[in-house]
Amino acid sequence: MDTVPTHAASYLGPHHLVRRPGSPEAFLLDSSAPVRQHFAFSTELSDGQRLLGDPAAPFHDLLFPVESLRQAAMFAARRYFRVPETRHTVLASGGTEITAVDPWRRTTDRGRLTLELALTPVDVVNGVPRGMECDAVVSIDGERCGTAEARLVFLAPGVYRGHRDLGRRQSEESLAAGHGDIPSPGVPAPERVGHRDPRNVLVGLPVEEDGEGLAFPVDGVAAGDLLPGTAGEVPAVLFLEASRQVALFAAAELHGFVPFHALLTRWQASFKGFAEPGLPLHCTVRGDRAPAGRPDRDPAGRPVAGLRLSFLQGDRVVARVSASVAQDC
Structure with a gap:
C-alpha cells in the first residue's frame, strides 16, 4: 500500500493507492512492465473544506x-512505470460521468x-512510456x-517549452489585435x-456572443489560489x-434549471494547447440543439441539458x- 506523497494531500485528505499486480512475481519488483496495470485508490470525501466543496452542497464534489x-496516475507513472521526473505531465483529454445519482x-x-484504476502505458520507448491511458470506476x-x-x-522539457512558447505568442498576438478579451459586467451570485x-466563483457574468451563445471570463488568478496544480x-x-459553473448558469438561463439543485452528470474535454x-x-x-428547445430526460425522468463549451x-x-447538466427534481 502506498500513500500518494504529493502536495494534493491538503486537498484530498488522507488517501491510499494499492497496486494489484497480475502475477506473484510482480510483488517483488519496485516497478511494473510497460503493460496495463491495475490499482485501487481510496480516500475520504470532502467535508466541504477542501477543493471548492461547500458544507451546504447537496452533492459530493465531482x-x-x-x-x-490525476494524482494517482501521476504518482504511478513515476513510481511504477519509470517516467522520469524531468518529463512534464500534460493532460491531453479527460472525462467523467455520473452513472447513478443517489x-x-x-x-x-x-x-x-x-x-x-486501470493504467495503460502507450508509445513505449526503451521501456518508458511517453503517454498513459487512465480509466477509473468510481464508487461512493x-x-x-x-x-x-x-x-x-x-513531454521532454524542450518540447514542453516549445509548445508553451508557440501558444503564448499566438494568444498574445490575437489579444493585441483586439480578439478575445471579454469585458465582464460583474460577478454572478x-x-x-x-x-x-x-470566493468559489471563478467566472464573471457573461456577454452574448453572436446572438447564439454566451461568453464568460474565467478568473485564472482565483483558480490558482483555490485549486491544486x-x-x-x-x-x-x-x-x-x-x-x-458555466454549465449550471447556462442551464438556468436556457431551461430554467435551479443551479444549486442541478449537477454536472457528464463532462468530456479535449485539450488543444496550453492556457x-x-x-x-x-x-x-x-446549447445542443433539442426539439422545441426543450431539454432531454435521463432514465429517471430528470431534465438533462446538453452543452458545448470552448x-x-x-x-x-x-x-x-x-x-x-441534470436537474434534480
Whole structure:
C-alpha cells in the first residue's frame, strides 16, 4: 500500500493507492512492465473544506474523483512505470460521468470514495512510456456510481517549452489585435453557479456572443489560489470547475434549471494547447440543439441539458468540452 506523497494531500485528505499486480512475481519488483496495470485508490470525501466543496452542497464534489485519478496516475507513472521526473505531465483529454445519482447525495458529512484504476502505458520507448491511458470506476460508500478517464502525455522539457512558447505568442498576438478579451459586467451570485461561498466563483457574468451563445471570463488568478496544480501552469481541474459553473448558469438561463439543485452528470474535454496563467481566459457555451428547445430526460425522468463549451485565450482554442447538466427534481 502506498500513500500518494504529493502536495494534493491538503486537498484530498488522507488517501491510499494499492497496486494489484497480475502475477506473484510482480510483488517483488519496485516497478511494473510497460503493460496495463491495475490499482485501487481510496480516500475520504470532502467535508466541504477542501477543493471548492461547500458544507451546504447537496452533492459530493465531482472534482474529487477527477483530481484523485490525476494524482494517482501521476504518482504511478513515476513510481511504477519509470517516467522520469524531468518529463512534464500534460493532460491531453479527460472525462467523467455520473452513472447513478443517489450515491452522490450528501446524506452525511463524509463518505468514502474508491477508484478501481486501470493504467495503460502507450508509445513505449526503451521501456518508458511517453503517454498513459487512465480509466477509473468510481464508487461512493461501496456503490458504483461513476466513471473517470484521462489521457496523459509525458513531454521532454524542450518540447514542453516549445509548445508553451508557440501558444503564448499566438494568444498574445490575437489579444493585441483586439480578439478575445471579454469585458465582464460583474460577478454572478454564487448560487447561480452552484456555490454558497463567493470566493468559489471563478467566472464573471457573461456577454452574448453572436446572438447564439454566451461568453464568460474565467478568473485564472482565483483558480490558482483555490485549486491544486503545478506552479506556473493553469490548474488542470480549473477546466472542470469552470465548465461546471458555466454549465449550471447556462442551464438556468436556457431551461430554467435551479443551479444549486442541478449537477454536472457528464463532462468530456479535449485539450488543444496550453492556457497561460498571465493571459485572459474565457469560456463560450452553446446549447445542443433539442426539439422545441426543450431539454432531454435521463432514465429517471430528470431534465438533462446538453452543452458545448470552448475555452479560449485570444482567438486560440485551448480546450473543447461536451457536457450535460441534470436537474434534480
